[in-house]
Amino acid sequence: MNRMRWAACLLLAPLVLMLFPSGAAAGPTYAITNARIVPVSGPVIEKGSVVMRDGVIVAVGANVPIPADAIVIDGTGLHVYPGLIDGHTNFAVPRPRTQQQAQATPQVVSPFAQQAPAVTGQRGVFEPDTSNDPGIYLTPPARGITPQMVVARELEPGSEKATMLGVGVTSVLSAPREGILRGQSAVLNLNDGEPAEMVVSTPFALHVSLAGGGFGGGGGGYPSAQIGMIAAFRQALLDAQWYAARKAQWERHGGKGIPRPPYSPASEALQDALAGRQPVVFSVTRANDILKALRLANEFNLRAIIETGGEAWKVAGDLKKAGVPVIVSLNFRPAAGGRGGFGGGFAREEDPEEQRQLEQEAVRNAAELIKAGVPVAFSSTGLTNYADVIVNARRAAEPMGKDKALEALTIRAAEILGVATSLGTIEPGKIANLIVTTGHPLDPGTQLRYVFVDGQQVRFRAPEAPRGPAGGRPQPGASDQEEVRP
Amino acid sequence: MKNLQHNLVAGAAVLAALALVALAPTAAQQKSNEVFIQNATILTVTQGTIENGSILIRDGKIAAVGKGLKAPAGATVIDATGKYVMPGIIDEHSHSAIDGGVNEGSISVTSQTRIIDAIDPNNIALYRALAGGVTTLHLLHGSANTIGGESAIIRLKWGRPREEILFPGAGRGLKLALGENVKRSGATPQPGQTRRYPVTRLGVENVLRESFTRARQYMAEWDAYGKAKAAGQDPPIPRRDLTLEPLADVLRGKVRVHAHAYRSDEILMLLRVADDFGFKVRALVHALEAYKVAPEIAKHGAGVSTFADSWAYKWEAYDAIPYNAAICLRKGIPVAINSDSDERVRRLYQEAAKVIKYGGISETEALKTITLYPAMMLDIDKRVGSIEVGKDADLAIFSGHPFAPASHVVMTLVEGEVFFDRAKDLAKRAQPKAPPSGAQPPPVRSADADPGKQDP
Numbered sequence: 001m002n003r004m005r006w007a008a009c010l011l012l013a014p015l016v017l018m019l020f021p022s023g024a025a026a027g028p029t030y031a032i033t034n035a036r037i038v039p040v041s042g043p044v045i046e047k048g049s050v051v052m053r054d055g056v057i058v059a060v061g062a063n064v065p066i067p068a069d070a071i072v073i074d075g076t077g078l079h080v081y082p083g084l085i086d087g088h089t090n091f092a093v094p095r096p097r098t099q100q101q102a103q104a105t106p107q108v109v110s111p112f113a114q115q116a117p118a119v120t121g122q123r124g125v126f127e128p129d130t131s132n133d134p135g136i137y138l139t140p141p142a143r144g145i146t147p148q149m150v151v152a153r154e155l156e157p158g159s160e161k162a163t164m165l166g167v168g169v170t171s172v173l174s175a176p177r178e179g180i181l182r183g184q185s186a187v188l189n190l191n192d193g194e195p196a197e198m199v200v201s202t203p204f205a206l207h208v209s210l211a212g213g214g215f216g217g218g219g220g221g222y223p224s225a226q227i228g229m230i231a232a233f234r235q236a237l238l239d240a241q242w243y244a245a246r247k248a249q250w251e252r253h254g255g256k257g258i259p260r261p262p263y264s265p266a267s268e269a270l271q272d273a274l275a276g277r278q279p280v281v282f283s284v285t286r287a288n289d290i291l292k293a294l295r296l297a298n299e300f301n302l303r304a305i306i307e308t309g310g311e312a313w314k315v316a317g318d319l320k321k322a323g324v325p326v327i328v329s330l331n332f333r334p335a336a337g338g339r340g341g342f343g344g345g346f347a348r349e350e351d352p353e354e355q356r357q358l359e360q361e362a363v364r365n366a367a368e369l370i371k372a373g374v375p376v377a378f379s380s381t382g383l384t385n386y387a388d389v390i391v392n393a394r395r396a397a398e399p400m401g402k403d404k405a406l407e408a409l410t411i412r413a414a415e416i417l418g419v420a421t422s423l424g425t426i427e428p429g430k431i432a433n434l435i436v437t438t439g440h441p442l443d444p445g446t447q448l449r450y451v452f453v454d455g456q457q458v459r460f461r462a463p464e465a466p467r468g469p470a471g472g473r474p475q476p477g478a479s480d481q482e483e484v485r486p
Numbered sequence: 487m488k489n490l491q492h493n494l495v496a497g498a499a500v501l502a503a504l505a506l507v508a509l510a511p512t513a514a515q516q517k518s519n520e521v522f523i524q525n526a527t528i529l530t531v532t533q534g535t536i537e538n539g540s541i542l543i544r545d546g547k548i549a550a551v552g553k554g555l556k557a558p559a560g561a562t563v564i565d566a567t568g569k570y571v572m573p574g575i576i577d578e579h580s581h582s583a584i585d586g587g588v589n590e591g592s593i594s595v596t597s598q599t600r601i602i603d604a605i606d607p608n609n610i611a612l613y614r615a616l617a618g619g620v621t622t623l624h625l626l627h628g629s630a631n632t633i634g635g636e637s638a639i640i641r642l643k644w645g646r647p648r649e650e651i652l653f654p655g656a657g658r659g660l661k662l663a664l665g666e667n668v669k670r671s672g673a674t675p676q677p678g679q680t681r682r683y684p685v686t687r688l689g690v691e692n693v694l695r696e697s698f699t700r701a702r703q704y705m706a707e708w709d710a711y712g713k714a715k716a717a718g719q720d721p722p723i724p725r726r727d728l729t730l731e732p733l734a735d736v737l738r739g740k741v742r743v744h745a746h747a748y749r750s751d752e753i754l755m756l757l758r759v760a761d762d763f764g765f766k767v768r769a770l771v772h773a774l775e776a777y778k779v780a781p782e783i784a785k786h787g788a789g790v791s792t793f794a795d796s797w798a799y800k801w802e803a804y805d806a807i808p809y810n811a812a813i814c815l816r817k818g819i820p821v822a823i824n825s826d827s828d829e830r831v832r833r834l835y836q837e838a839a840k841v842i843k844y845g846g847i848s849e850t851e852a853l854k855t856i857t858l859y860p861a862m863m864l865d866i867d868k869r870v871g872s873i874e875v876g877k878d879a880d881l882a883i884f885s886g887h888p889f890a891p892a893s894h895v896v897m898t899l900v901e902g903e904v905f906f907d908r909a910k911d912l913a914k915r916a917q918p919k920a921p922p923s924g925a926q927p928p929p930v931r932s933a934d935a936d937p938g939k940q941d942p
Contacts, residue, residue, distance in 0.1 A: 140593060211586065226586025227599035227627070227635065235598060235728050242725050249723060258722050288585060288606050291648070 027456045029053040031066045032436060035075025040082055040410050041425035050080055052432035052455040060426055073436070078449055081406070081441055082426050083170025083433030085413035086389065087327035088281070088307050088379035091164070091174045091188065092157040092195065142180070142232035143221045148269040149176055149183030152202035155195035160386070165190055165460035167390045168441050170433040170453045171200065173327075173379070173417055175207045175281065175307075180229050181236055182207040184269065185281065187417050189433060191453040200431070201419050205279040205305065206270070208233065210296075211289050230296070236266065237300050240274055243267035279303045279418070281327070283381075285335075287314035294322050305416060308381055310334075313365045316372035325375035325416045328366045328408075330392040331382030334358035363392075366408065367400035377413035378405075387463030394442050402442040409441075431455075519545050521902050522557040526566035526883070531573055531853050532872040541571065543879040546901035551873055569896060570887050572853065573872050574621025574880030575834050578791040578860035579744075579771050579824035582623060582831065583609035583640075589630035594668065594682060595697050597660060598728035599635035601625045607651045611828040612644040616906035618832030619882030619895040622653065624864055626661045629746040632668050632684065632693040634661035636732055637744065639864055641880065641900050657865050659768070660732055663746035664690050664756060666802050691755050698763045701733035708734075742768040742865065744791070748802035750778040757786045769863045771824070774806035780817040789863045790814045791822040794840035811855065812845020822860040835882075839889035849889065878902075 030052045037045040037060060051059040051070060059065070066072060151174050164172065170190055176183035184203030191198055210229050223232045246261035272278035280302040282293035290306055294315075297304035306312055309326040312319060319326060334355050366376050378396070380389050397405030414424025422431045432455035439446040451460050521543040528536040528551060540555040541548060557563050581588045585604040590596040605625065615623065622641050627634030637660070639653040669685050684690050707724045714721040735741045743760070747753045747770050760767050767788040770776060774797060776783055776790045783790060790811070797806030811821045823838050825831035838856045841847045861871030869878045879902035886893035898906035 222592040222596075223590055223599075224587070224592050225590040225599070227584075227588075227601065227604050228590030228592065228596060229586075230603040231590070231596070231598040231600065231635075231728060238726050238728065242723065245723050249720065253720070258720075288608070292603065 026054075029067055029070040030073065030432075030452065030455065030457070031070040032073045032075045032078075032080055032434070032450075033066065035078045035080045035436065037080045037426060038082075039426035040407060041427055049075075050426060050432075050434065052434070052452060055432055055455040057426060057428055057430050057432045057434075057455075060428055073450065075436060077438075079437050079439060080426065081168070081435050081437060082410045082424055083435055083451070083453065084168045084389075084409045084441065085377065085417065085424065086164065086169045086172040086380050087377035087413045087416065088175055088283075088329070088381045089172045090177045091160065091172050091190075092155040092198075093151055093174055093177055094154055094156045095177060140222055142223055142228075142235070144179030144223075144229075145181045145232060145236045145266060146176075146179050146183050147181040147206055147236070147273075148265040149179075150186075150203050151176055151183060152186040152196075152199045155186075155188075155198065157195055157198065161190050162459060162461040163386045163463070164380075165451050165453070165458055166448065166462045167387055168435040168437070168448055168451065169380075169389065170435065170451065171419075171423055173204065175205075175283075178209075180209060180223070180233055181266075181270070182209060184278075187419050187423075189431065189453050190458070191456065192458055193454075200422065201417070203272075203278065204417060205281045206273040207281045207283065207307075208293070209283040210292060211284060211286070230292070233296065234299075237270060237274065239264070240267040240270035244271060244274070273302055274300060276301060276303050279305050281305045281307045283307045285310040285329075287311040290315050291318060294318055294324065297322070297324070307379065309369075310362050310365065312374070313361070313368035313372075316369050316374055319369070319374045320372050325377070325412075326369055327377045327379045327381075327413075327416060328369070328396070329379050329381040329383075330389055330396065331380075332359050332362035332392060332395070333382075334362070363395050364399050366396045366405070370400055370404060370408070375412055375416055376408045377416045378408050385463075390441065390463075394444065397442050402440055405442055406440070519902075520549075520558055520561035521564065521879070521899070522555075522561040523564045523566050523571060523881070523883070524555075524557060526569050526571045527887075528873055529570060529572040529853060529888070530873040531850060531857050532874055534850075541873065541879070541881070543899075543902040546879055546903070548873060548875055548877050548879050551875060564883070564897065566883055570884040570893070571873070572619070572835075572882050572884065572888055573857040574870065574882050574898065574900065575619045575856045576622040576624075576822075576860040576864070576866075576871060577615070577620055577825045577831050577834060577856075578624050578769065578822040578863055579826050580615075580623040580625055580831060581628060581826070582611040582615065582625065582828050583607070584625060588626075589628035590635070591628075591630035592682075594631045594684060594693055595633045595729060596627075596631050596635050597633045597697075597730070597732040599627065601627065601636065601638040602652070605638060605640065605648055605651070607640075607643075607648050608645055611831075612640075612642050612651075613906070614828065615831045616642050616644060616898045616900075617895060617908070617911075619835060619884065619888070619898055620831055621880040621882070621898060621900050622861075622864075622866070622870060623831075624659070624744075624860070626659075626744065629661075629663035629667040630670075632663060632690050633697060633733070634663060636741075637661050639866065642898070642905060643900050643903070644905055653864075653866060655869075657742060658732070658735065658740065659742040659744055659864070660736055661744055661746070662694070662756070664752040665746075665748050666800060667746070671801075687752055687755075690752070691759065694756070694759050695762075697730075697733055698737065698759070698765075701730045701737055702763070704730040705734040705737060736765050737763060739765065742863075744769045744771055744863075746771045748772055748774050749805075750775040753779055754782060757782060757788070760786070769822070772826075774803050774810060776819075777807060777810045777813040778805075780814050780819060783814070784817045784819050789820040789822065789859065791824045791860065791863065793826075794823055794837040795844065808840065808844040811841045812847050815841075815845075815847055815851055815855075820859040820862055821855050822863055823855040824860070835884075835888040835893075836891070842889065852889070 031049055033049040034047055037048045037050060045062055048062040049064050051064060172188050173185055174188050175185040185205050185207055186202035187200040187204055188198040189200050210226060223229045243261055243264050250260050273280050282304055284290050284293050285308045290312055304324045306324055307327040308329045312326045369376050378393055393405055411424040414420040432452055434452040435448060436450035437446050437448055451458050523541040525538055528539040539553050542550040542555055583606045584601060585606050590599045624637060624639050626637040636658055639656040640651045641653050643651045668690050684693050711721055711724050732741055736743055745756055745767055747756060753770055769789040769791045771791045773790045773792050792810055795808040797803050814821050825834055834856045838852045841852045841855055858867060858871035861867035870880050879899055881899045882895055883897040884893045885896050896908045897904055
């Protein structure tokens with residue numbers, strides 16, 4: 001009996017889903033009327049309406065008919081902007097859980113003894129793929145080579161979403177957290193749906209780090225120095241090319257007569273990047289590291305994007321020449337400590353004057369890049385307080401003008417993330433990600449009134465007023481939020 | 487009193503200005519591709535010493551050397567009256583300007599790692615080396631691994647893009663290391679760190695033999711593939727292995743071997759391994775016990791790149807003697823005095839002078855230990871290492887004889903271009919610091935490497 005009931009439930013389940021799709025796009029139709037609309041892609045509509053249905057903007061203009069079933073929001077005195085895009089986050093990407101296990105008792109590692117790969121089988125844990133590496137005896141498998149990790153399959157959204165929405169961010173790039181060839185990112189909408197429903201685009205890019213790799217502490221394991229990381233990167237890409245060549249050869253032979261190449265998820269995962277079909281995001285900050293990334297991209301014909309890019313302005317000419325965009329981190333605080341000398345081990349005492357100058361340079365970075373013709377988006381990478389996205393975007397906007405900075409937060413980000421047809425502006429047909437504000441998002445004192453993601457109103461948590469003497473300016477409080485009920 | 491101070495300051499400024507006029511090329515002159523150094527004592531290294539001589543540089547190369555030369559019209563003239571010119575110093579063993587760690591210390595065979603991938607051309611250590619008359623550095627991995635990786639040779643065009651500082655046409659080199667550092671005697675593994683093979687000198691030899699055996703198999707695999715391809719077959723494509731490739735190229739004689747080694751027994755071990763596998767060791771680095779096995783080293787044809795008088799800083803350095811370089815030189819071994827340090831690199835000329843004190847080596851031979859001999863070890867002696875017509879104009883101008891204790895470098899040229907000018911440097915230091923706010927940030931900011939204590 002029980003079993004029968006289960007079976008019935010299973011049969012009914014898809015039906016239930018069809019009747020009550022929890023899909024983000026489902027829900028009422030909205031119309032925002034009498035508002036000042038800033039589409040970013042075109043002229044401002046001083047007094048107009050936006051209509052959203054099924055998650056899509058269906059009409060924008062001074063004189064558009066309002067559907068009878070629409071929930072109407074009177075936008076008198078309010079401004080409508082495209083939702084902002086955070087060009088690089090680790091939002092909803094679970095932390096790998098092997099770190100503690102890896103720090104168990106020290107073992108003697110012989111370069112000639114084959115290592116049994118650790119068995120974990122946990123979600124969020126990605127072991128290196130060594131199936132096509134006969135050199136395993138001489139060089140143990142490199143850690144952090146997990147290009148087959150696809151963020152969209154691992155999403156675990158947390159409560160930080162409301163805070164991100166609270167500064168007007170409606171879409172993010174979610175990138176893998178650590179490793180060298182870290183995995184593949186996804187563009188997500190911060191809607192209230194299931195993780196899968198948040199995905200706008202996957203896999204977007206392959207993510208690479210050459211500095212530190214994000215391994216906590218760096219100790220114990222190949223590779224740990226930058227020269228090792230670059231070597232491991234290079235070997236992984238060569239292996240993928242070899243894999244493809246062997247596969248093609250096997251097919252050329254009609255699948256017989258010669259040994260077939262062993263299946264390699266890592267090599268499979270690298271094919272799109274190697275063919276130029278998928279961009280490769282290099283997480284690098286220092287100018288010299290950016291040049292290293294450009295050289296590696298050139299070596300393997302990769303479509304590079306630079307992320308973090310704190311010193312990118314110093315190599316703007318090289319970036320422009322290579323046609324490489326930069327996702328500039330809005331964390332302007334320079335990394336603590338000086339650069340190491342011999343062996344990277346000698347930290348220098350901090351020089352406050354130098355730190356201040358580094359911060360000034362970082363603030364000007366985006367403006368210098370844009371001036372040089374390098375496409376720029378912004379990201380929250382490295383920020384500890386998410387509200388600083390707006391605070392720092394305002395600072396970055398000073399040398400370039402707030403409209404250029406707004407473009408970087410919307411249309412340029414959408415272009416760089418390959419979703420410009422769907423996101424980044426207010427145009428009919430685009431995904432209805434909108435923010436309704438009391439002014440320009442980068443003007444001090446502007447308050448957020450409504451946030452729409454995929455055409456639906458979402459709850460947000462407005463940033464708290466900054467503490468301390470510097471933060472005298474009134475900030476929108478949580479009570480400003482107005483929810484319109486159908 | 488105050489007036490006197492003013493006068494002193496003014497006097498110093500005038501002196502500095504005079505020095506600038508004397509040494510700095512003017513803007514108009516810079517357009518010419520000719521530089522003329524006149525009235526110097528020239529230590530050619532290969533062709534004796536020329537008193538009151540001149541050097542004509544054209545397009546970065548030495549076009550003429552000798553007495554009675556006339557400066558061509560439009561040439562930049564550097565008056566070196568009372569000064570000494572020697573070939574730019576070449577440091578056979580340096581770890582300067584390498585980003586993100588000089589050792590991939592996780593495993594003991596890391597031939598796949600390349601120094602060229604991590605060079606920082608803006609590193610301040612390079613400028614400091616220029617201030618010591620150095621124009622070429624051999625950048626190597628540290629000594630944590632039996633097989634460290636591929637080294638790089640750079641010329642000190644500090645602040646230029648990497649492409650311009652890489653020594654043009656330089657061949658490939660591989661760093662090996664033996665002994666204490668490799669076997670990690672006494673190292674306590676940190677939590678999360680793995681203990682690593684090898685932990686004895688026997689193990690080091692085993693790693694070398696195992697690695698080169700694999701390299702031989704790898705080579706054979708590719709050779710067989712090439713043959714089958716040439717015969718019109720379509721055999722399975724072998725995998726490129728970046729660890730074995732450089733080792734195979736050592737076996738093919740395409741890559742120089744520079745081996746960090748201290749004790750005589752391990753030096754002999756390495757020479758035997760090399761003989762067994764049919765490759766040559768180009769340079770034994772540090773080699774503080776080389777004097778014990780100098781005939782064997784000479785027979786193999788290896789050079790020795792050593793310190794002048796550093797010893798007893800670790801167990802395997804206890805049998806070192808300062809006569810090491812002299813004994814090796816007398817056996818016909820090319821000897822280089824290296825720095826292994828961002829600090830010592832600024833005074834290699836004083837280190838070379840010690841070879842005269844200990845062992846009575848001739849002045850010219852002592853000069854060769856920081857010029858021609860390291861150039862030979864690096865296969866760049868056709869271009870640098872001595873002052874000869876046709877060679878690159880990599881030159882160091884000293885205030886007096888480089889071996890005189892009070893002498894210092896006044897100017898360093900790389901390919902005829904001035905990259906260090908003491909007068910300019912001093913004048914710049916006298917200027918007040920630029921106001922930080924609102925000022926355009928400098929075009930390049932260099933990483934400030936600490937000249938910390940370094941383990942050779």
